[in-house]
Amino acid sequence: MEVKLFKALNLECVRGDRSLFNGLSFHLKAGECLVIHGDNGSGKTSLLRTLVGLAAPAAGALYWHGRKIDSLDEEYRCQLIYAGHLPGLKEELDAEENLQFALTLANEPSSVSAIHTALHQVGLQGKENLPTRLLSEGQKRRVSLARLVLQKRPLWVLDEPLAALDSKAAQWVTETIDRHLCRGGIAAVTTHHEMKLKHATYHITCG
Numbered sequence: 001m002e003v004k005l006f007k008a009l010n011l012e013c014v015r016g017d018r019s020l021f022n023g024l025s026f027h028l029k030a031g032e033c034l035v036i037h038g039d040n041g042s043g044k045t046s047l048l049r050t051l052v053g054l055a056a057p058a059a060g061a062l063y064w065h066g067r068k069i070d071s072l073d074e075e076y077r078c079q080l081i082y083a084g085h086l087p088g089l090k091e092e093l094d095a096e097e098n099l100q101f102a103l104t105l106a107n108e109p110s111s112v113s114a115i116h117t118a119l120h121q122v123g124l125q126g127k128e129n130l131p132t133r134l135l136s137e138g139q140k141r142r143v144s145l146a147r148l149v150l151q152k153r154p155l156w157v158l159d160e161p162l163a164a165l166d167s168k169a170a171q172w173v174t175e176t177i178d179r180h181l182c183r184g185g186i187a188a189v190t191t192h193h194e195m196k197l198k199h200a201t202y203h204i205t206c207g
């Protein structure tokens with residue numbers, strides 16, 4: 001029997017006086033990815049914030065391994081990586097310090113050498129100790145995405161992970177998501193770009 005690990009049932013999201021979407025349901029099992037498309041302002045980020053428990057749905061519910069995510073709370077948050085719309089870095093800290101900070105907050109501290117290896121993988125070798133404010137937008141995005149290889153979590157929720165990336169970095173992100181799915185991970189990803197994943201992918205469009 002297929003085990004549905006991540007399930008949404010009849011979700012509705014209201015922002016202001018507008019219902020962005022309603023009746024949204026999906027079931028994802030290990031190795032599957034949900035790719036969310038939609039125009040600017042259609043509700044993609046609002047959906048992801050709902051998926052990670054940062055916003056409550058106006059109706060419907062989310063289930064992780066058969067249990068409602070609001071009953072799991074911290075237990076659920078420990079299962080996921082959320083990479084939001086903005087890189088979420090501290091400008092005065094360097095790339096290495098930002099990752100150390102994020103990993104400590106996530107209760108998954110990592111060694112300096114593992115962090116340097118991850119930064120090397122995202123093409124930031126030699127820039128590990130530059131203040132983040134001196135990095136380009138694409139480089140900041142790469143620092144944020146280096147968490148994907150440092151944290152070991154089954155659910156990835158990624159808001160526009162390809163934004164600001166050049167084609168080589170975008171390819172790395174796509175391959176990294178594929179490797180995650182190959183290991184039995186699950187992902188929900190918004191994008192305005194084409195994303196050629198090899199694994200089972202379901203596409204939905206907001207709005």
Ligand SMILES: Nc1ncnc2c1ncn2[C@@H]1O[C@H](COP(=O)(O)OP(=O)(O)OP(=O)(O)O)[C@@H](O)[C@H]1O
Binds near residue numbers: 015043045046047206
């Ligand atoms: N707290 C809020 N109060 C009122 N309206 C909001 C709130 N948060 C978001 N919105 C509105 O909800 C709509 C959806 O926003 P959202 O950020 O989810 O869109 P999006 O699809 O991610 O857009 P983009 O592609 O530009 O990132 C927008 O019109 C936005 O202005």
